[in-house]
Amino acid sequence: MIISRPRIVLSKCLEHEACRYNGEMIRSAFVRTLMKHADFIPVCPEEAIGLGIPRDPIRIESAGGAQRLYQMSSATDLTDRMKRFSRNYLRGLKKIDGFIFKSRSPSCGVIDAKLFESGAEGKVIGKTAGLFAAAAVTRFPCIPVEDEERLTNRYLRDNFLRKLFLLAEWRKIHEKGGMRDIIIFQTKHKLTLMVFSKTQLQKMETLVASQAGLRLTEIKNRYRELLCRALTGMPRYKSTLTVLLQVADGFSGLLTTKEKTAFPDAMERYRRREIPLSVPVNMIHSRLKRFGEGYLHGQSIFNPYPHELMYPNGSEKRYRLE
Ligand code: SF4
Known part of the structure; x- marks a missing residue:
């Protein structure tokens, strides 16, 4: 990717x-x-x-x-x-x-x-x-x-990096991409945008599908506005849970009992903001790799930024997170 x-x-x-x-x-x-x-x-x-x-x-x-x-x-x-x-x-x-x-x-x-x-x-x-x-x-x-x-702090860092790399990619499309690039971008980031804001994602999808008689520049400007709104704040816990459970559902019959309990445990720790989104997401991703789900594998939620940045050297600190 x-x-x-x-x-x-x-x-x-x-x-x-x-x-x-x-x-x-x-x-x-x-x-x-x-x-x-x-x-x-x-x-x-x-x-x-x-x-x-x-x-x-x-x-x-x-x-x-x-x-x-x-x-x-x-x-x-x-x-x-x-x-x-x-x-x-x-x-x-x-x-x-x-x-x-x-x-x-x-x-x-x-x-x-x-x-x-x-x-x-x-x-x-x-x-x-x-x-x-x-x-x-x-x-x-x-x-x-x-x-x-x-x-x-891993939780804050993961959130920052997800937004950072997504916006960097959008900037390139905003500068010189066409309609096809916007559609590819939206497809690739669908699950990511879903966990940040389902409402804004739906508006983006409607805009791209209808194009509302607008010129490409205007579509890009409106799309960027919606993207900004979607990325305000942290990913929603409930949306994250729904999205990941839907993905996991596809191969639940293939998992061991230990694997079936590991994921809810990770989600609970994520809800308490003890671990970043990347931990439960990576659990699902490793299953995707094992069971080979091509379409999902290309989703940016599983590979949002260079892996090295997930675990840089340096102490972890706790912050009161609002
Ligand atoms: S020294 Fe650092 S923190 Fe202070 S103004 Fe310069 S860049 Fe900012």
Whole structure:
């Protein structure tokens, strides 16, 4: 199966340059592994707005209901500079499929930058998104965004990678594919889209079947919109269970008793978000390979991204998953 090569905007301090405030670089086993399968566009927003390396730390403060980016040591408000840079940089971005940011950074953190009260004595009052990351999420609501720490969690990583590689493939079709390519794409990703959103999949199928008197460009634009909606959030547990049980049903008579109990056990652990979708899916996939089900074997749900990325080196972490 051909897997497209995604393009990812990445915080430059992750495996690319020692550009952190303290002159360090952050190591990430996952980013190193992903380098073989994706193209990175590294960026350091703090370097880009003229802060040197090393530099005094900056932080986000809450002031009058708004958030501002502030450097205590120089008493400099950097909010406008960072917002201007973010706007211009993101406006110029084309052909991207994902973002991987540095956790906890006041510029790049996706959800967990510290939020301070304003003033020299200001305490931490919560968590928020870094200014650059927040601007990226607003401008590209469809593109998967994660930070390097959350990506050490198998469940989150699997979800991120499924979306990333699917969108990278769609981008190629959007750029130069025809109607036939859209139909092939839809057939190949049918089960994947079903577990994310059956409703949106049905709309996509209707659009492709009817074409509604639209020109190809318009069909692609509408299809992309539906694809974005489908990929919002995590795969639905119930849809996943239904889809995989339907597939497993085809050869249940051929399984051993042990195999018949292993799958529900895996689904239960997946429901509790202890393991990623790829674990129960791979159980079904190994049966497909044994019993030879050609049509299903080509479905992307069984082979969504390079296998090496499923188990990169690095510790697994637990996060509270909403
Ligand atoms: S977290 Fe972002 S702003 Fe900070 S050093 Fe890394 S790339 Fe630069």
